[in-house]
Amino acid sequence: MIYLDYAATTPVDENVVDVMCQCLGSQELFANTASSHAAGRKAHKAVEAARDRVAGLINAAARELIWTSGATESDNLAIIGAAHFRRLRGKHLVTSVTEHKAVVDSFHLLEKEGFTITWLHPDEFGVISLQDLEAAITDETTLVSIMHVNNETGVIQDIGAIGEICRRRDVLFHVDAAQSFGRLPIDVRRDQIDMLSLSAHKAYGPKGVGVLFLDSERIRRVEPLLHGGGHERGLRPGTLATHQILGMSRALEIAHQNLAQEPQHISVLRDYLWQLVGVIPSIQLNGHPSRRACHILNVSVADVEGESLLYGMRNFALSSGSACISDSAEPSYVLKSLGRSDQLAQGSIRFSLGRYTTRAELDQAADTFIATVTRLRDLSPNQQSVGSG
Numbered sequence: 001m002i003y004l005d006y007a008a009t010t011p012v013d014e015n016v017v018d019v020m021c022q023c024l025g026s027q028e029l030f031a032n033t034a035s036s037h038a039a040g041r042k043a044h045k046a047v048e049a050a051r052d053r054v055a056g057l058i059n060a061a062a063r064e065l066i067w068t069s070g071a072t073e074s075d076n077l078a079i080i081g082a083a084h085f086r087r088l089r090g091k092h093l094v095t096s097v098t099e100h101k102a103v104v105d106s107f108h109l110l111e112k113e114g115f116t117i118t119w120l121h122p123d124e125f126g127v128i129s130l131q132d133l134e135a136a137i138t139d140e141t142t143l144v145s146i147m148h149v150n151n152e153t154g155v156i157q158d159i160g161a162i163g164e165i166c167r168r169r170d171v172l173f174h175v176d177a178a179q180s181f182g183r184l185p186i187d188v189r190r191d192q193i194d195m196l197s198l199s200a201h202k203a204y205g206p207k208g209v210g211v212l213f214l215d216s217e218r219i220r221r222v223e224p225l226l227h228g229g230g231h232e233r234g235l236r237p238g239t240l241a242t243h244q245i246l247g248m249s250r251a252l253e254i255a256h257q258n259l260a261q262e263p264q265h266i267s268v269l270r271d272y273l274w275q276l277v278g279v280i281p282s283i284q285l286n287g288h289p290s291r292r293a294c295h296i297l298n299v300s301v302a303d304v305e306g307e308s309l310l311y312g313m314r315n316f317a318l319s320s321g322s323a324c325i326s327d328s329a330e331p332s333y334v335l336k337s338l339g340r341s342d343q344l345a346q347g348s349i350r351f352s353l354g355r356y357t358t359r360a361e362l363d364q365a366a367d368t369f370i371a372t373v374t375r376l377r378d379l380s381p382n383q384q385s386v387g388s389g
């Protein structure tokens with residue numbers, strides 16, 4: 001099985017496995033970090049050292065990070081928590097239709113509760129217009145949430161410019177950076193980000209752990225989603241998962257160290273793959289031609305059914321335009337928002353590359369992809385558009 005689904009999750013780096021196993025097997029670190037005995041203090045110290053290291057990677061302070069179970073929880077806590085806490089100030093919120101489900105569904109919940117949401121639409125390349133965004137902000141707006149890198153197309157939003165607009169208009173700015181950490185530099189001060197969500201398993205760390213950054217000057221509090229002990233300043237109660245947190249901090253450190261060369265290397269591989277499959281007649285690239293993170297190549301092919309395409313590619317771990325909404329053959333809402341027809345959105349494949357991808361794997365993937373599309377089109381009675389593009 002050749003793995004080309006790094007945007008769905010990444011394998012755990014072996015250094016991270018070592019750190020986690022050592023922690024799990026340790027007679028020294030198993031204690032509850034909230035306990036005041038010596039063993040508890042030891043575990044507490046390890047977790048706080050990890051917090052310090054992770055904070056440094058995004059130019060934040062340690063006290064500004066909350067450990068969570070992943071980017072889904074971070075997104076929910078940021079969006080629902082901030083909207084609820086500020087509900088008396090205003091009940092208008094701004095986001096985009098191409099956000100991850102964790103963001104989209106948080107806003108849907110708020111919409112049901114009586115908040116008004118402005119859903120920004122991207123252009124045909126997946127980019128959100130700064131003019132549209134600024135025009136959407138009213139005196140009632142309390143929060144804007146725009147992702148850094150899209151998980152289906154890899155399109156990069158200009159979060160620096162959006163941060164500047166939000167700060168000037170005194171609106172909170174949340175960024176889902178699950179796909180961008182380790183692929184693009186992230187600096188919450190430079191980009192004037194008030195809340196930022198990260199996930200460990202998108203950056204060669206363990207599943208089930210993430211971070212929410214909350215700017216300490218701009219955000220006094222958010223309403224917690226969970227209720228219990230006072231952990232994490234009362235914003236996220238529950239006994240801290242020491243091994244998960246230490247594993248994540250190691251993974252994020254490695255990804256950050258690799259920023260200087262890994263994204264560049266992966267983007268060369270991605271461009272190589274596009275060069276190989278780009279010869280298919282009527283193939284279209286989904287997303288912006290250049291404003292894309294290094295790891296994603298999303299393409300649509302006309303006159304081919306998505307499921308048959310995935311079946312032809314069954315020896316590869318890949319996602320199609322409908323895979324993000326599991327158990328549903330609905331075409332991807334992200335690709336639809338770029339103006340793709342149902343057929344083109346369904347006849348799409350997301351190749352996502354990573355640390356362990358090789359040129360030989362891409363040669364195989366491209367050969368199989370070209371052969372599959374050719375065979376399916378030969379079988380299809382409906383071939384008008386073949387060769388026309």
Ligand SMILES: *Cc1c(COP(=O)(O)O)cnc(C)c1O
Pocket residue numbers: 007008069070071072073075100102147149150151176177178179198199200201202208209210
């Ligand atoms: C994967 C992903 C999430 C969800 O992260 P989990 O840690 O799996 O909860 C949220 N947003 C984006 C953009 C993602 O790619």
